[in-house]
Amino acid sequence: MEKSLPLHLLHANKFTIIINRAHAILHFIAILFLLHYRLSTSIPTLPWLLIFASELLMSLSWLISQSFRWRPVNRTVFPDRLPTDGELPTIDVFICTADPNKEPTVEVMNTVISAVAMDYPPEKLHVYVSDDAGSDATLRCTKEAWNFARCWVPFCRRYGIVTACPDIYFSSSEDDYREFKGFEFKAEREKMEQKYEVLKQRLRIIVQHRDVALNTNARDHPSIIEVINEYTETQEDEAKMPLLVYVSREKRPSHHHNFKAGALNVLLRISAVMSNSPYILVLDCDMYCNDPTSARQTMCYYCDPQTSSSIAFVQFPQTFRNIRENDIYDGQIRSTFKIYWPGIDGVGGPILSGTNYYIRREALLGNFRKEEDLMALKRSFGPSNDFIKTLAEDHKPNFIHDGESSRMLVEKAKVLASCSYENQTTWGSKVGFMYFCVLEDYFTGFTLHSKGWKSVYIDPKRPQFLGTSTTNFNDMSIQWTRWTSGLVSVAISRFCPLIYGLAKMSLVQLMCYSELAVDPLLHCLSLWGFALVPQLCLLNGIHLYPKVSDPNFNIFLIIFVSAISKSLYEIVVTTGGELRTWRNEMRIWMMKSVTCYTYGTLDAILNKLGMKEASFLPTNKVTYDEQVKLYEKGVFDFRAATMFVAPMVTVILVNIAAFVGGFVRVLVGDDGDGYWEKMAGQILLSFYILVSNYAVIEGMVLRRDKASIPLPVTFLSAVFSVFILLIGSYVLC
Ligand SMILES: O=c1ccn([C@@H]2O[C@H](COP(=O)(O)OP(=O)(O)O[C@H]3O[C@H](CO)[C@@H](O)[C@H](O)[C@H]3O)[C@@H](O)[C@H]2O)c(=O)[nH]1
Numbered sequence: 001m002e003k004s005l006p007l008h009l010l011h012a013n014k015f016t017i018i019i020n021r022a023h024a025i026l027h028f029i030a031i032l033f034l035l036h037y038r039l040s041t042s043i044p045t046l047p048w049l050l051i052f053a054s055e056l057l058m059s060l061s062w063l064i065s066q067s068f069r070w071r072p073v074n075r076t077v078f079p080d081r082l083p084t085d086g087e088l089p090t091i092d093v094f095i096c097t098a099d100p101n102k103e104p105t106v107e108v109m110n111t112v113i114s115a116v117a118m119d120y121p122p123e124k125l126h127v128y129v130s131d132d133a134g135s136d137a138t139l140r141c142t143k144e145a146w147n148f149a150r151c152w153v154p155f156c157r158r159y160g161i162v163t164a165c166p167d168i169y170f171s172s173s174e175d176d177y178r179e180f181k182g183f184e185f186k187a188e189r190e191k192m193e194q195k196y197e198v199l200k201q202r203l204r205i206i207v208q209h210r211d212v213a214l215n216t217n218a219r220d221h222p223s224i225i226e227v228i229n230e231y232t233e234t235q236e237d238e239a240k241m242p243l244l245v246y247v248s249r250e251k252r253p254s255h256h257h258n259f260k261a262g263a264l265n266v267l268l269r270i271s272a273v274m275s276n277s278p279y280i281l282v283l284d285c286d287m288y289c290n291d292p293t294s295a296r297q298t299m300c301y302y303c304d305p306q307t308s309s310s311i312a313f314v315q316f317p318q319t320f321r322n323i324r325e326n327d328i329y330d331g332q333i334r335s336t337f338k339i340y341w342p343g344i345d346g347v348g349g350p351i352l353s354g355t356n357y358y359i360r361r362e363a364l365l366g367n368f369r370k371e372e373d374l375m376a377l378k379r380s381f382g383p384s385n386d387f388i389k390t391l392a393e394d395h396k397p398n399f400i401h402d403g404e405s406s407r408m409l410v411e412k413a414k415v416l417a418s419c420s421y422e423n424q425t426t427w428g429s430k431v432g433f434m435y436f437c438v439l440e441d442y443f444t445g446f447t448l449h450s451k452g453w454k455s456v457y458i459d460p461k462r463p464q465f466l467g468t469s470t471t472n473f474n475d476m477s478i479q480w481t482r483w484t485s486g487l488v489s490v491a492i493s494r495f496c497p498l499i500y501g502l503a504k505m506s507l508v509q510l511m512c513y514s515e516l517a518v519d520p521l522l523h524c525l526s527l528w529g530f531a532l533v534p535q536l537c538l539l540n541g542i543h544l545y546p547k548v549s550d551p552n553f554n555i556f557l558i559i560f561v562s563a564i565s566k567s568l569y570e571i572v573v574t575t576g577g578e579l580r581t582w583r584n585e586m587r588i589w590m591m592k593s594v595t596c597y598t599y600g601t602l603d604a605i606l607n608k609l610g611m612k613e614a615s616f617l618p619t620n621k622v623t624y625d626e627q628v629k630l631y632e633k634g635v636f637d638f639r640a641a642t643m644f645v646a647p648m649v650t651v652i653l654v655n656i657a658a659f660v661g662g663f664v665r666v667l668v669g670d671d672g673d674g675y676w677e678k679m680a681g682q683i684l685l686s687f688y689i690l691v692s693n694y695a696v697i698e699g700m701v702l703r704r705d706k707a708s709i710p711l712p713v714t715f716l717s718a719v720f721s722v723f724i725l726l727i728g729s730y731v732l733c
């Protein structure tokens, strides 16, 4: 009976697998022909070497990326088959915020409220807010949010509200209250809406009046920990609420704080002495819970004795509420969450993605069933006996709201949040979240997988979490530069997945990890090659591709068409996107390659050489109406740092020069040596680059609005391109 019904199912997408593998074989054969052609027909010259290198790197990156297409799967869960509430394990929720200027407090509080309102037994849920800005305003706002939640949570429970994030609930028109449409509900809803308006008003006032002087101390302040529930007098008949704790770890300029991973490790310790839940949900401050059932969905894996012990984390996709149909910056990161993660889920489990995951505490800290040597534990975990005790299996701390004992607990917690606590321990290197690179998620997930843990990817129809994605060029570029830097720093370290992961994971999963790590490096090198070398050669009359009449020309044509049709197939058929999505992704990929991928790679290299410190600039989550309008119209906002715009414009100018030069010679100067025949490949390549990036030409020449490309940037780029044309021609020819 009950027992025989599974809690979850896994389906391999057989049809997609067949298509993927068949395409991979054909495309691979075409690449072999290309290699054969390159090695057999040309005399090695510098241009030949460069273009061949670009082709090799691109092919290599294609080859490794097939790992994500090897065995895509999807999963179904059956939360109604879970054991009774009494048997469910407890959960700690970690919400990180770092900068009230970039992370609007109203949104952060919405995330907190939506987490408190999750559909889970309240006594089994504990929410921790980590404030890396140490902002007094955020603390006060958290208390206000708590007061609102005391009415909001019972309201949601009573009427079965699915959208438990007030901001989304009150701004969407959808009927979320199913059978309760009566008068009573309407009146209650109105009351709640008013309360929410009052809350927003109060939060704004607190933020406006926040003590700017205090705030400048974000990098220098003691730990501040407060249990928020204690500020409210619980009435007898009041609904039970989860525990809510505000944490701001100690910060001193003399101590490196290790960014988000540092904050998470502090929360790991503090939550251990307060609630010590075996599972932890990690959320970025902008990631609202859009559906209260994610915890129950997750428990379908953690409550299944067959799978439970091997799973380190259950990952949900990152989904965003500010994405429009015409997503010009690919803010939804479609290929990652729709193609890559289901792909790697079939071969060992998805990569940890920073937010929206339920991780097992034991996977981060280890399990200590037997008596361990106390000194050894202290060397690893730091001096706190209270914390060490929590490592033992089944240790349940007793959190009592009785003034004195909870005050003592908070004092103990403050020690755990001090910036010197981790000195001479293995926090961040062996235990907890890893500090090795700014991409704490990727690297922590990688270490877990290489220890033999598995992970699971659930992508339900209704997005479980909704965040804010970058929808302007500058923010997107900063974010991708950080990601690239993190990934490349792993690729060029001793942890390079290709070497480090060998023999520790399945080969295909290892290739997936490697793909992500080396992809920016391979793409920035090869795209710079394709963007400049054929063009310089075109202007200097050197041909790099076979003549149109040569059957070998078909090799290039086939590779080009095959790559494009496969990505079109994935976008339109597999993920139900539009043709426009394909254009957007192609274009932004080209743009990112010559900017973010390049800078991120340089950043990682400088970092490795000790010439630059790693940095984590939190992504800006404040949106301006004007910017949003541009994004909604699908118009690029080029008001970005010159370093992000100039390389793009330079590439476009070089391509214009090459294309015009080549085209004119085709038209007027046909000197009988079959110029077009020889140069068609290069002329068409330039044409393709220009057509794909028409938006840049438009921003440079046709647009005159504030968000177009500024004239000085165009001039600077023109100087760069003339320089490239002169030097390039000199060197290459
Ligand atoms: O010193 C820091 C820096 C950041 N954060 C928080 O970390 C979260 C993620 O930062 P965000 O600026 O939103 O970065 P994104 O680029 O959007 O984040 C992606 O990439 C990060 C790694 O680079 C992951 O940590 C994130 O989970 C993932 O969503 C936010 O809640 C921040 O408040 C901190 O708590 N402390």
Ligand SMILES: [Mn+2]
Residues within 6 Å of the ligand: 284, 286, 467, 468, 619
């Ligand atoms: Mn973010």
